Structures are given as C-alpha cells and as structure tokens.
Amino acid sequence: MAGHAENTDIIVATQVNKWYGDFHALKNVSLAVKRREVVVIIGPSGSGKSTFIRTINRLEEHQSGEIVVDGIPLTHDVRNIEAIRMETGMVFQQFNLFPHLTVLQNITLAPMHVRKIKKAEAEARAMQLLERVGIPEQAPKFPGQLSGGQQQRVAIARALAMQPKIMLFDEPTSALDPEMIREVLEVMEELAESGMTMVVVTHEMGFARGVADRIVFMDSGEIVEIGTPEHFFTDPQHDRTKLFLQQILK
Amino acid sequence: MATGIPPTHWVNPNPPAPSQKPPATTVGGIGWLRAHLFSTAANSVLTLATLWVLYWIGERLARWLAGAFWEPIWANRKLFATGIYPSEQLGQPAVVLLLVCALFGLSAGRWGSIMRTVGIGLAALLLLLALIPLGGMAQAVMAAGLALLLGGYWLGARGWVASRWLVAGWVLSGPLTFVLLLGGVELPLLGASPAVDSSLWGGLMLTMLLAVVGIALSFPVGVLLALGRRSKLPVIRYFSIGYIELIRGVPLITLLFMGMTMLPLFLPGGWGNPSQLVRAMTAITFFSAAYLAENVRGGLQAIPKGQYEAADALGLSGLDSLRFIILPQALVKVIPAIVGQFIGLFKDTSLVSLVGLLELVAVAKAVIQQPEWLGVAGGVAKEVYVFVGLIFFLFSYGMSFASRRLESKLGFGKR
Numbered sequence: 005m006a007g008h009a010e011n012t013d014i015i016v017a018t019q020v021n022k023w024y025g026d027f028h029a030l031k032n033v034s035l036a037v038k039r040r041e042v043v044v045i046i047g048p049s050g051s052g053k054s055t056f057i058r059t060i061n062r063l064e065e066h067q068s069g070e071i072v073v074d075g076i077p078l079t080h081d082v083r084n085i086e087a088i089r090m091e092t093g094m095v096f097q098q099f100n101l102f103p104h105l106t107v108l109q110n111i112t113l114a115p116m117h118v119r120k121i122k123k124a125e126a127e128a129r130a131m132q133l134l135e136r137v138g139i140p141e142q143a144p145k146f147p148g149q150l151s152g153g154q155q156q157r158v159a160i161a162r163a164l165a166m167q168p169k170i171m172l173f174d175e176p177t178s179a180l181d182p183e184m185i186r187e188v189l190e191v192m193e194e195l196a197e198s199g200m201t202m203v204v205v206t207h208e209m210g211f212a213r214g215v216a217d218r219i220v221f222m223d224s225g226e227i228v229e230i231g232t233p234e235h236f237f238t239d240p241q242h243d244r245t246k247l248f249l250q251q252i253l254k
Numbered sequence: 255m256a257t258g259i260p261p262t263h264w265v266n267p268n269p270p271a272p273s274q275k276p277p278a279t280t281v282g283g284i285g286w287l288r289a290h291l292f293s294t295a296a297n298s299v300l301t302l303a304t305l306w307v308l309y310w311i312g313e314r315l316a317r318w319l320a321g322a323f324w325e326p327i328w329a330n331r332k333l334f335a336t337g338i339y340p341s342e343q344l345g346q347p348a349v350v351l352l353l354v355c356a357l358f359g360l361s362a363g364r365w366g367s368i369m370r371t372v373g374i375g376l377a378a379l380l381l382l383l384a385l386i387p388l389g390g391m392a393q394a395v396m397a398a399g400l401a402l403l404l405g406g407y408w409l410g411a412r413g414w415v416a417s418r419w420l421v422a423g424w425v426l427s428g429p430l431t432f433v434l435l436l437g438g439v440e441l442p443l444l445g446a447s448p449a450v451d452s453s454l455w456g457g458l459m460l461t462m463l464l465a466v467v468g469i470a471l472s473f474p475v476g477v478l479l480a481l482g483r484r485s486k487l488p489v490i491r492y493f494s495i496g497y498i499e500l501i502r503g504v505p506l507i508t509l510l511f512m513g514m515t516m517l518p519l520f521l522p523g524g525w526g527n528p529s530q531l532v533r534a535m536t537a538i539t540f541f542s543a544a545y546l547a548e549n550v551r552g553g554l555q556a557i558p559k560g561q562y563e564a565a566d567a568l569g570l571s572g573l574d575s576l577r578f579i580i581l582p583q584a585l586v587k588v589i590p591a592i593v594g595q596f597i598g599l600f601k602d603t604s605l606v607s608l609v610g611l612l613e614l615v616a617v618a619k620a621v622i623q624q625p626e627w628l629g630v631a632g633g634v635a636k637e638v639y640v641f642v643g644l645i646f647f648l649f650s651y652g653m654s655f656a657s658r659r660l661e662s663k664l665g666f667g668k669r
Contacts, residue, residue: 061566061567062566063563063566063567086569086571089566089567089568089569090569092567093567093568094564094567096560096563096564096567098558098560100558100560100561100563100564101564102561102564102578102579102583103583104582104583104586104664105578113568113570113578114568114569114570117570117574117578118568118569118570118571118574162568163567163568166568166569
C-alpha cells in the first residue's frame, strides 16, 4: 500500500449512513484519522458513537457511504473485511475475553490461527504484552478469576498481539469499578505515547483532554463538532456541544 | 455507644480484625438428626412415615431376594454377553474388547480427567469379571483386558503416545471392530475365520455396539444440524428445521420399522440390501441427531454476542471462530442435556428387540421362555429383568457420573 508517510490518513470515512429499521443511526458521518493520531469520540448515549466505531471493522454494516482503512476499501468482499480486521484491534466495553481459555491462550489464539505464528513465538510475544500491561503473573489464570481492570488489560494485550496498525476502543472503562479505571487508562496512555493510531469512544473527559489529538462530538447520529482538546473544552462552537459540556462538567 | 452502634461519624481505631472460621455446620450425629429430621412435629411424622415405607419395600425385596432363582442368568451368561455369536469364534469379540481396553488405558494415562474416571470404572468391572469363574477363556480375556488397561495407563501417563495417534486409534477402532466381528477375512493373530453374519451378534455386545455407534455418529450430525438451523443460507436452514421437526415428530419404533422396510428406497442401486443391524443403526443415529441438534442449539443461543464480535474483531475466520470459541463454550453448557440424550439412546437400543435383533432385552425374553425353567414356580421373568435392568442402570449411571465429573472439570476456574 502506498503512502506510509506520516500525516497521511489511515481511516477515511465519507458520508457514512446506517439505519436500524427506520431509525437513522448514522447520518452522513465523515471523518479522517491520521496515522499515529488519537481521536476521542464523545457524546450522549444513543448518539451513534459506538455504532460508528463498530462500522470501521464491520461489526456493524453501513448502508451507504465509503470507509477506507489503510487503503483497503470496506466492501462486502470477505477478503477485504478480514484484511481490515487484521489491521485493527478492538477493545470492548464488556471485555469479551474467551472464558474457556486461559489469559495466555486468549492472547495467542488469533496470532497462531490468523497470522500462522508458531506457538512458542506467540507465547513469548504474549508474555511481553502481558508485561507491558503489567500483569504477567496472570498468564495461566482464566478470565473469570481476574478483576475487571485486569480483564480489560488482557483484552488490550489480546488485541495488540495481532500487531494492528489501529486500535479501536469502545467505551473501555464504562463497565469498570471506579478504582480500576485508572489502571486501564494508564495502559491506554502508554499506548498513545508509543505512537499507536487510536479511536476511542469514552466518557473519560480527563483522558480526552490529556491524550486526544482531536475530539469528535457526536449527537443524534451525526458529527456536531471536531476540535483539539483546548479548543473543544474552552471554546466550543456549537450550542449542542456547549449543552453537553455543561451537563458533564457540572 | 452503650448499644455498640457507632454514632454518625466514627473511625474504627483498631487494626483490621483477624478473619475467623465460619461456625461449624455439623453438630454431631444426634444434633444433625434433630435439626434435619425431627425439627417439628410434622417433620417427625414425615420422617417416620418415610422410614416405614422404606422398611416395607426393603422387607419385601429381601424376602424375594432370599428365594430368587438366578440359575437362568448364570446358565445363559454367554447369551447375555454376545447373543448367538458362534462360540468357537469368540476370540474375535475378545480382541475387540482387548483393543478397547488398551485404548482406554492409553487415553486415561495420556489425558487423565474424565478418561481416568471411566478407566477406573472399566478396571473395576474387568477385575470383577476376572474373579468370577465364567468358564472357557472368558476369565483370561478379562484379566488380559485389565492388564492392557493398566499397562496402557502406565505408558500413556509417561507420554508414550501422542494425542493425535490416540485420536486416530479411536477413530480406526470403529471400522476395525466391524471387520473383527464380521470375520470372513484373513485376520492378523486370529488367522482366517468364517464370516459371522451380523444377525448372529447379540447381547450386551450388540447393545453396546448400537449405543456407541449411535452416539459417535449422531453427535457430529447433531452439531451440524444445530449450526445449519442457525445458518444464514435459507436452503440449509430450512433443510435443518425440516429434518429436526420431522424426526422429532415420529416415535423411534416407527423409524426402526421404516428403516427395516423403507431404507433401500433411499439408497443408490448398487448398495443392495443393508443388514438389519445397519438399518437399526441408521434409524437410531437419525433419531438421536435430531434431539441432539436441539440441545446443541440451546447451547449456541446461550453464547453472548460479544464472543462472536471478539472473534470477528480478531480476524478469526468463521470456521476458526466456531472451532475455538463458540462450540467449546456451547457444548460445555449443554453437557447435562447431551449426556441425558445419550443415556436415553443407550436405553432406547432395547427397542431393536422389536425388529428382530437379539440385544439384551431380546435375550432376556428368549431366556425366560427356555423350556428348562418351565417348572420354576412363578417363572424366571423377575430375576431376568432385574438382571438386565441392573446392567442398563450400571452403564447409565456411569455415564451420568462421568458427565458430572466433566462438568466440574470444565468449570473454567469459576468459583
């Protein structure tokens, strides 16, 4: 694929629309994400931010518009979808670890069967990733034996094991007890510093302010405002943005 | 403070209190009896009534047992074991038994867990049979089986056989069993032997064969049907639904009779005329697969959507996602239902006695009508059916016990 230089767009979504039945969930959503950029999407619940992030790796299908990920157009072609999924890692609100596999097996499964990496190598890399997220001692345990924060860190390691170019986070801390949110955010901050391209749906305004390169505000299925954190929090332009910020920063 | 309830703002000045053991749950035999059986007047009455009923049944049973006449079972032990399989060729089923013992031994050693549980049960049974003076070569065969089981365990536990070879061994043991039992070809060790028509197979051997073949074939078919019923492709989905509903709407005995009369209509020209045994096996497999499919579907529906999404997001193909993520979880959730289905299948094999196959119940009927026992007052039906019932119970309970072990084993570290 051409154009790996810095500052080129790695995700380009153009005029994306999606309906659930008659409900218009995404309305002409257009967004370009640059390589190494951290984009945080915020907005009230039901605003379509999770739906949008899930269209990027085709967990949700969009009905019109165009999405191109690292030069690969997202079409009905299964090969394209699989290629895009290999480039993107995803972290879910409910972790979605595989409960019947150990932490180590959770992380090595996809590298072994999708990237065809040898077991020993996959395990060595998995251990490195567990070191990186700070819980190597949990490798032989099952997910059910871990705290929520630990599970989410395993989920991040599992996604990273596929060596994705982009990481998608769908409300990664929303299901966590308050004292565990910090440990997950720290891992995400470290990841952002390492230069990973990240698209993050979150309600953590501290993270948005401190880590995001740009903030996208969505409401009622459309993008209302896009801006840098300073701009966004100190000088919001749109009335809907102002109202939302008033409500959450009270 | 006198009440011990802290005022509105209060800081505990003490270091953390040490953990204490929970209060004892048992308070001695008498205490337990009082707490559980005689806690109230009504409970006491219920306890005494139950004891009286148990005594009444037990006393009758004991009186019957004291006068029971077990000779017909002992005299027909060969018939109960293998039916009218030619006596001079019993070496062939013996080799099958030894093969199975060796495989169980190796598997128990290699894989442990549930295989070890099953292996222990099998060892106990073989030991018992080796100690009873069954006559002929039977005792020696049982002892050899036990030796192979233990030897296999020893080798398996030391990793002498790869899992993959063991699986291959189990898969091959199916066709090999049929070759050995049918005979009529040059067999290694046994040499040439006359062919034994499958209509001569019988007894516990036939019951086991029907059950194992039924289980082994209906399981994959059932899983495929369950997946088919959830398929996005209408042709596959409607075929699966049609098959499942059609088969579930028909009694097994009807299917068995249909197999006897109608199966050749559905076979290609050159397939000729399948034996009664093959027809019965086909009917049992088709029947069981439909029920199994519904059980497995229940498990598939219990898998949260997030598991599919996580597998998709990692780029796993549909097949890999099924193999590694969805099916392992779905099947574990329905182990009790599946094993229940298999126990049902095992007992339902007795229906083939109605289409002319000599399995355990058919042997029982034949034994009861033997002229030798005509003079016995009250007949010998009670003893014979109690014996057959015990055999069915023994294996059914074994399956049930093993399934509970498997369930707790596969709890995924849940507390």
